[in-house]
Amino acid sequence: MKIYIIGPGLIGGSFALDLQDKFKEAVIYGIDSVEKHLDQALELGVIHQKAVLEEVKNADFVIVAVPVDVALELLPKVLDLISDQALVIETGSTKNPICEALANHPKRRNFMATHPIAGTEFSGPSAAIQGLFDGKTNIICEVEKTTFKLQEKAMQFFKDLGMRIRYMEPKSHDKHIAYVSHLSHISSFMLGKTVIEKEKHERDIFDMAGSGFESTVRLAKSSPAMWTPIFQQNKKQVVKSLDEYILNLQQFKNLLENDDYDAIFNEMESVNRIKEILNGMKK
Amino acid sequence: MKIYIIGPGLIGGSFALDLQDKFKEAVIYGIDSVEKHLDQALELGVIHQKAVLEEVKNADFVIVAVPVDVALELLPKVLDLISDQALVIETGSTKNPICEALANHPKRRNFMATHPIAGTEFSGPSAAIQGLFDGKTNIICEVEKTTFKLQEKAMQFFKDLGMRIRYMEPKSHDKHIAYVSHLSHISSFMLGKTVIEKEKHERDIFDMAGSGFESTVRLAKSSPAMWTPIFQQNKKQVVKSLDEYILNLQQFKNLLENDDYDAIFNEMESVNRIKEILNGMKK
Numbered sequence: 001m002k003i004y005i006i007g008p009g010l011i012g013g014s015f016a017l018d019l020q021d022k023f024k025e026a027v028i029y030g031i032d033s034v035e036k037h038l039d040q041a042l043e044l045g046v047i048h049q050k051a052v053l054e055e056v057k058n059a060d061f062v063i064v065a066v067p068v069d070v071a072l073e074l075l076p077k078v079l080d081l082i083s084d085q086a087l088v089i090e091t092g093s094t095k096n097p098i099c100e101a102l103a104n105h106p107k108r109r110n111f112m113a114t115h116p117i118a119g120t121e122f123s124g125p126s127a128a129i130q131g132l133f134d135g136k137t138n139i140i141c142e143v144e145k146t147t148f149k150l151q152e153k154a155m156q157f158f159k160d161l162g163m164r165i166r167y168m169e170p171k172s173h174d175k176h177i178a179y180v181s182h183l184s185h186i187s188s189f190m191l192g193k194t195v196i197e198k199e200k201h202e203r204d205i206f207d208m209a210g211s212g213f214e215s216t217v218r219l220a221k222s223s224p225a226m227w228t229p230i231f232q233q234n235k236k237q238v239v240k241s242l243d244e245y246i247l248n249l250q251q252f253k254n255l256l257e258n259d260d261y262d263a264i265f266n267e268m269e270s271v272n273r274i275k276e277i278l279n280g281m282k283k
Numbered sequence: 284m285k286i287y288i289i290g291p292g293l294i295g296g297s298f299a300l301d302l303q304d305k306f307k308e309a310v311i312y313g314i315d316s317v318e319k320h321l322d323q324a325l326e327l328g329v330i331h332q333k334a335v336l337e338e339v340k341n342a343d344f345v346i347v348a349v350p351v352d353v354a355l356e357l358l359p360k361v362l363d364l365i366s367d368q369a370l371v372i373e374t375g376s377t378k379n380p381i382c383e384a385l386a387n388h389p390k391r392r393n394f395m396a397t398h399p400i401a402g403t404e405f406s407g408p409s410a411a412i413q414g415l416f417d418g419k420t421n422i423i424c425e426v427e428k429t430t431f432k433l434q435e436k437a438m439q440f441f442k443d444l445g446m447r448i449r450y451m452e453p454k455s456h457d458k459h460i461a462y463v464s465h466l467s468h469i470s471s472f473m474l475g476k477t478v479i480e481k482e483k484h485e486r487d488i489f490d491m492a493g494s495g496f497e498s499t500v501r502l503a504k505s506s507p508a509m510w511t512p513i514f515q516q517n518k519k520q521v522v523k524s525l526d527e528y529i530l531n532l533q534q535f536k537n538l539l540e541n542d543d544y545d546a547i548f549n550e551m552e553s554v555n556r557i558k559e560i561l562n563g564m565k566k
Contacts, residue, residue: 117491117492117493118493118494119493119494119495120494121495136493137490137491137493139491164490166490166491173491176481176491177491179477179478179481180478180489180491180492180493180496181491181492181493181495181496183474183477183478184474184495184496184499184500185495186532186535187470187474187499187532188499189535189550189551189554190528190531190532190535190554191466191467191470191528192554192557193531193550193553193554194462194466194524194527194528194531195462195463195466196553196554196556196557196560197527197531198459198462198524198527199560206463206560207420207447207449208400208420208422208449208456208459208460208463208464209400209463209464209561210400210401210402210419210420210463210464211401211402211403212402212404212464212467212468212501212502213463213464213467214561215498215499215501215502216467216470216471216498216499216501216502217467217557217561218495218498218499219495219498219499220551220554220555220557221555221557221558221561222551222555224547224548224549224551224552224555225548227551228544228547228548228551229544231539231544231547232542232544232547235539235540235542238539239536239539239540241477241481242532242535242536242539243536244477244480244481245473245474245477245532246529246532246533246536248473248476248477248480249469249470249473249525249528249529249532250529252469252472252473252525253522253525253526253529256514256518256521256522256525257518257522259515259518261511261512261514261515264507264511264514264515265507265508265511266507267472267476268472268503268505268507268510268511269507270476270479271472271473271475271476271479271503272503272504272507273479274475274478274479274500274503274504275504277479277482277489278492278497278500278504
C-alpha cells in the first residue's frame with residue numbers, strides 16, 4: 001500500500017506514525033512545500049520517503065493536512081492526479097469552503113472531508129505523536145458524497161485508530177467549531193497580547209504567573225500560518241462568536257463596576273457546570 | 284510545635300500536608316467555618332485534629348487560607364488571640380486590602396502577607412496536594428513589617444518547601460496579579476459562558492470540543508466563593524485589565540471584519556513569543 005501524507009506536521013505526521021503502526025507493509029511518502037520540513041519528517045522516521053505532488057497518481061491513500069487556504073488550492077490538483085481507487089482525506093479546521101470547492105469535481109467521490117478534534121499547540125513534523133487520535137472525535141462532513149467502498153475503508157482506518165465518528169453538515173460544523181475551537185484561540189491570543197503589552201512597562205510580571213495563566217494562554221503558542229486562513233474561511237461565524245464573547249466580558253465588567261457581587265457570584269456559579277460538560281467530553 | 288490551619292482546603296490543606304512531612308513532631312490543627320470540610324480534612328489525614336478559633340492562642344504557627352473577604356474579618360481576631368511568639372501567614376490572591384487592614388494592629392509584627400503562586404481549579408480538603416509548592420513562587424509583601432525572628436522562621440519554611448521568594452509592595456502585587464491571574468479567570472469564565480449559552484440552542488457542540496478548549500476554560504471550574512471577593516477587592520485593577528483585554532478583542536474583530544489577514548497573522552506571530560515567556564516561568 002502506498003500512502004502519501006501532504007503536510008507531515010502535527011496532524012499529518014501523527015497519522016503517518018499511526019499508519020506505520022497499523023499497516024506494517026505500507027510505504028509512507030511525504031510531500032511538503034518546505035523541503036526542510038520534509039527532511040525533518042524523514043529524519044524523525046515520520047515518513048519513509050520524500051515525494052513530489054505528481055507522484056500521488058500512485059497513491060492508494062492520501063492524507064492532506066495543510067493550512068486550510070493551501071488545501072483549497074491543492075485538493076483539486078490532488079484529485080485530478082489520483083487513480084479511481086484512491087481515497088483522499090482532508091483534515092482542516094473549516095469544512096464548508098473545501099466541500100463547496102470540490103462539490104463538482106469529477107473525483108468528488110474519492111474525497112472525504114474530516115476534522116479530527118485532536119492536536120496540540122505545536123506544529124511541524126517534530127510535533128507528530130503516535131496515538132494522538134486514540135479516543136478522539138473525528139467529524140466527517142457530507143459522508144454520502146464519498147463512494148461507499150472508500151467510506152468503508154476510511155471508517156475502518158479511523159476505527160483502528162480508536163476514533164469516535166460524528167457526522168455533520170459542513171455549515172453546521174463551521175458554526176459550532178467557531179465557538180469551541182476558533183474563539184478559544186482568539187481569547188488566548190488576546191489574553192497573551194494584553195499581558196505582554198503590560199510587561200513592556202512593568203518588570204517581573206511573569207514571575208507572578210502560575211499554571212492558571214499558562215493553561216489559559218497555551219493556545220497563543222499556535223501557528224499563525226495555520227490559524228490565519230481558518231479565521232478567514234470562517235470569518236462570519238468567528239465574528240459572531242467574538243461579538244457574544246465581548247458582550248459577556250462587558251457585562252461582567254459592568255457588574256463589577258456596579259459592585260453587584262451577588263450577580264458576579266451567580267455568573268461564575270452557573271458557568272461552573274462546565275465541569276460536568278468537560279467530564280462528559282472524556283467519556 | 285502546634286500548627287493551626289484556618290481553611291484546610293486547596294492551599295491550606297497542601298501546606299498542612301507539607302508541614303506534616305517536614306515537621307514530624309508537629310500537631311496540625313484545622314479550623315473551618317464549615318464543619319463538613321473539617322471532617323473531610325480529618326478523614327483525609329490533611330489535619331491531625333479539629334479545633335476552634337479561640338485555640339490559636341496555643342499556636343506556634345498559623346496559616347490562614349480562606350477567601351479574601353473572610354481573611355479581612357478573621358485576621359484581626361487571630362492576631363488578637365495569638366501569643367507574642369506566634370507566626371501568622373495569610374495566603375490570599377489580593378494583598379493590599381489585608382496589609383492596609385492590619386497596618387496598625389498591635390501584633391502586625393507577627394503577621395506575614397504572602398501569595399503562593401500555586402493551585403489548581405479545584406477547592407476543598409480533597410484538592411490538597413503534597414508538594415504543591417515545590418518550585419513555585421511565593422510573593423511576600425511588606426516583609427520588613429514582620430519581626431526579624433519570624434521572617435527567618437517563615438523563610439526557612441518556604442525554602443524547605445522548595446519555593447522561590449519574591450518581595451513586592453502590596454499595591455504593585457495587586458496591579459500585576461490582575462493581569463496574570465485575575466484576568467485569566469474572567470476570560471475563562473466568560474468563554475465558558477459564551478459556549479454554554481450557544482449549547483442551549485444547539486446540540487452536540489461539546490462533542491466537538493478538544494483539548495484546546497478544555498485548557499482555555501479550565502479556570503471556569505474555579506470556586507465563586509473564592510473568586511468573587513478577589514474581584515471585589517481588586518476591582519480597580521481588574522476593570523482596567525478587562526478594558527485592555529476587551530479593546531484587544533475588538534481590534535482583532537475589526538481586523539477580521541476588514542479582511543486584514545496580514546495584520547491578523549502579525550498579531551498572532553508577535554504574541555507567539557509567549558512561548559519563551561512561559562518557558563522562562565519554568566526556570
